[in-house]
Amino acid sequence: MSDAAGLGAFLKARRAALDPADLGLPPGVTRRRVKGLRREELAQLAGISVDYYTRLEQGRAKNVSDAILGALARALRLDAGEESYLRNLAAPKRREKSAPQRVRPELQQLLDAIQAPAFVFGRYLDVLAWNALGGAVAFDFARLGERNIAKLTFTGGQAKELYPEWDAVAREVVANLRAEGGRHPGDPEFARLVDELSAASAEFRALWAEHAVREKAQGWKVLLNPVVGELRLRYETLRLPDDPDQGLVIYHAEPGSESERALGLLASWVAEAPLTRANIRSSGNCRWSGS
Incomplete structure (x- = not known):
């Protein structure tokens, strides 16, 4: 799985894990077909457009800003470890061949x-x-x-x-x-x-x-x-x-x-x-x- 695809899968899974009622969101006019937040609801909570968030989930967005990552982390209620994971996927460091690990x-x-x-x-x-x-x-x-x-x-x-x-x-x-x-x-x-x-x-x-x-x-x-x-x-x-x-x-x-x-x-x-x-x-x- 590519970094972009991994980011999208993580966002989708975390979105599905949220209960709209816990966030004070109304049940909606139509019945929810899947659990969790809708894309438009999460986009609204994060203060970004639905189109941009959709591109993030689909792995089509690049160079995601620090501000947007922070907004997404808050909207998804990520803890420190989860937010670090989100940022690593969004801005992966240059990969080098891993050397065998040794203990001093x-x-x-x-x-x-x-x-x-x-x-x-x-x-x-x-x-x-x-x-x-x-x-x-x-x-x-x-x-x-x-x-x-x-x-x-x-x-x-x-x-x-x-x-x-x-x-x-x-x-x-x-x-x-x-x-x-x-x-x-x-x-x-x-x-x-x-x-x-x-x-x-x-x-x-x-x-x-x-x-x-x-x-x-x-x-x-x-x-x-x-x-x-x-x-x-x-x-x-x-x-x-x-x-x-x-x-x-x-x-x-x-x-x-x-x-x-x-x-x-x-x-x-x-x-x-x-x-x-x-x-x-x-x-x-x-x-x-x-x-």
């Missing part, structure tokens, strides 16, 4: 020093580095040949066993992936990833068609760890100033919670027995007892 040794040292599950993801949600506890909480990255978060979520059976709230996780991952794609619109590697996921998963196809956008920032995850059982963890994401395509994700449990205790037990287990598939198999689904 100093960053790996920082990961190893963090006494909490942590990992670094890069372009298109590829996991680039992790610490020992980060490889024990969810996926055993050291043993996996595929370390893309979206692929792990949609093309392997382990994710549905790992996440009791898989539907919510899947929706979030797709929104994160679209936000990451907006950083480099038109990148053929990203297009190949989306095509692969679309071919492999009907669930991914359905969620991708919604055009939801969410920067990976912070939130909750509920996991069923094979060693210590259920973990309810909060995560925070820190973008690296010298490479905005890389983000450091750190998980932590609420102080005094059962998950904090379980995470401590998992850290002890990792320190005593390096995580391998054999360890997981021998542990079964039993909680670690410390004996």
